[in-house]
Amino acid sequence: MDLTRTAAEALDAADSLAGFRAHFAGTEDDGPGRLIYLDGNSLGRMPRDTPAVLARVVEQEWARDLVGSWASWIGEATRVGDILAEGVLGAGPGEVLVGDSTSVNLYKLLVAGAAARPGRDVLVSCADDFPTDRYIVAGVARDRGMTVREVPADLDEGLDPAALAAALDERVAVVVLSHVAYRSGALADLPAITRLVHDAGALVLWDLSHSAGAVPAGLSGSGADLAVGCTYKYLNGGPGAPAFLYVRRELQEELRSPIQGWFGQRDQFAMGPVYDPAPGIERFGVGTPPVLGMATVEVGARLVAEAGVERLAAKGRTMTALMIGLADAWLAPHGVLLASPRDAERRGSHVTLAHPQAWQLTQALIAAQVVPDFRTPHRLRLGPAPLYTRFVDVWDAMDRLRTVLADGVHEGFPAEPSRVT
Structure with a gap:
């Protein structure tokens, strides 16, 4: 791979997605000292249309039409869910619902799935999955008198399907896994693992938080049972935007949500005594939908759908390959190690680098107008978002990181704060 800046400029010139950058706020500055945002896998940039959409909902639908707007608002959870299903998740109409948080949705589907497998008393999770997912699995197991089997995973390479297979038997009810590992970006083989779990007679619940909008999920085609995910990363729904849940159509009548809210009631406005x-x-609805949040989710979801997840994934693979090539050439001599899969087919859209002073490097990069994020242990995570990040942004960010290391700028920043109290 040509690692020159000229080659990066050529990739931008040939990029069929380049026009989407103009749809996002904060992308106007092309100067040498500009802010380079590489944390789209934590919080996506704001689409330029979002303020106008919010203003319409607030000033017209709420301020002017008042409660009369509920005639349209009440169906937003499924309408926006269908946009996500078709344009982002590879699911069918009526299989995705927007609302609540990722954590609440995970809880709902995990309890419902466990109840649908009576006689099975084991839940399986991955030891390197996002902490909240593991906490919820542990809590559900405790409350239902079940056992948790945590499958080990390599911090950098992700889950080994053979290790998962060894944990599966006739006692397993539900397996909870992340499609893309939050720390390393390792991409799980969703169709193959889904088949593996089904062969054991269990259900699989996927967390798509770090993949939705960046890599294809293909939920319907893979036979996936259940999934959840957030909308404020690659879907650019904004901080606190509502999450989504997916339930395969064939399972919907079999499963029952443990949170029996009135938005999940058959005859909602009859206000009857029995759920x-x-x-x-x-x-799987619970309470009043977050109307403002769903409006912002729709803006981001439509942009992703227009761009096409396959094209976004292809660009993400090329951007992360460039990042890895530059890290090998420039950063390895300074003790920086790749902490993500080297094989592009096994990566999501972010790259993680390991260094003993990763915390200080993160702070030094922020001071150098590059925004990454930090993950334990000693990981610097870089998340170029294919919708609005350019190849020259990747090149320039890595060049600034090279300078920080060569000049020892990070040495002037305090060590990682202790988290022991």
Whole structure:
């Protein structure tokens, strides 16, 4: 791979997605000292259309039309869910619902899935999955008198399917896994692992938080049972934007949400004395939908759908390959190690680098107008978002990191704060 800046400029010139950059705020500055944002895998940039959409909902639908707007608002969770299903997740209409947080949705689907496998008393999770996912699995197991089997995973290479296979038997009810590892960016083989879990008679619940909008999920084609994910990373829904959940159509009537809210009730406005779950995906609704948040999710989801997840994934693979090539050439002599899969087919859209002073490097990069983030242990995570990050942004960011290391700038920053109290 040609690692010159001229080659990066050529990649930008040939990029069929280049026009999407103009849809995002904060991308106007092309100067040499500009801010380079490489944390799109934590919080995506704001689409330029978002303020106008929010203003419409606030000033017209709320301020002017008041409660009359509920006629349209009440169906937003499924309408926006269908946009995500078709344009982002590879699912069918009526299989995705928007609302609540990723954690709440994970809880709902995990409890529902465990109840649908009576006689099975084991939940399986991955030891390197996002902490909240593991905490919820542990809590559900405790409350239901079940056992948790945590499958080990390599911090950099991700889950080994053989290790998962060894944990599966007739006692397993539900397996909870991340499609893309939050720390390393390791990409799990969703279709193959789904088949493996099904062969054991269990259900699989996927967390798509670090993959939705960056790599294809292909939920329907893979036979995936259940999935959840957030919308504020690659989907650019904004901080605190509502999450989504997916339930395969064939499972919907079999599963029952443990949170019996009135938005999951069959005849919602009859205000009846007994809970009767609505048919289809709506039975997983709980309370009043977050109307403002869903409006912002729709803006981001439509941009991703227009760009096409396959094209976004292809660009993400090339950007991260450039990042890895530059790290090998420039940063390895300074003790920086790759902490992500080297094989592009096994990576999501972010790259993680390991260094004993990763915390100080993170702070020095921020001071140098590059925004990454830090993950324990000693990891610097770099997340170029294919919708708005350019190849020259990747090149320039790595060049600034090279300078920080060569000049020892990071040595002037305090060590990572102790988290022991």
